[in-house]
Amino acid sequence: QVQLVQSGGGLVQTGDSLQLSCVARVDSISMLTMGWFRQTPGKEREWVAAITWAGAATYRDSAEGRFTVSRDTAKNTVYLQMSQLTPEDSAVYYCAAGRLVLGLGRQSDYESWGQGTQVTVSS
Numbered sequence: 376q377v378q379l380v381q382s383g384g385g386l387v388q389t390g391d392s393l394q395l396s397c398v399a400r401v402d403s404i405s406m407l408t409m410g411w412f413r414q415t416p417g418k419e420r421e422w423v424a425a426i427t428w429a430g431a432a433t434y435r436d437s438a439e440g441r442f443t444v445s446r447d448t449a450k451n452t453v454y455l456q457m458s459q460l461t462p463e464d465s466a467v468y469y470c471a472a473g474r475l476v477l478g479l480g481r482q483s484d485y486e487s488w489g490q491g492t493q494v495t496v497s498s
Contacts, residue, residue, distance in 0.1 A: 377399050379399055379471070380490070382492065398451060399487075405428060407428055407473065408474075408485075410472075432445070443455075466493075473485040
């Protein structure tokens with residue numbers, strides 16, 4: 376497993392932007408697929424975005440065009456840049472890492488998880 380340490384998050388207003396970071400304590404994230412998930416109380420955790428080991432980024436429909444997932448392999452860090460935030464984006468956001476992720480949205484494919492960070496968007 377890989378230790379993942381998240382930062383970022385907080386309270387913002389509708390329409391604001393926010394960036395989440397996830398540092399992987401590993402030699403290199405180049406061979407990992409990194410995902411972002413979120414969870415609100417009473418709901419199942421849902422996939423938001425992912426960047427594969429090859430650098431390909433994919434998003435859930437509601438995030439497409441508003442969120443950008445990127446990585447800095449020199450810093451072993453993955454970012455989730457979120458813009459045009461709405462209250463529906465409020466959740467605890469988790470980063471995850473997997474060495475063999477066949478289903479980008481499949482939580483069981485990810486071996487390691489960050490501690491989670493709260494994002495709250497006020498209306």
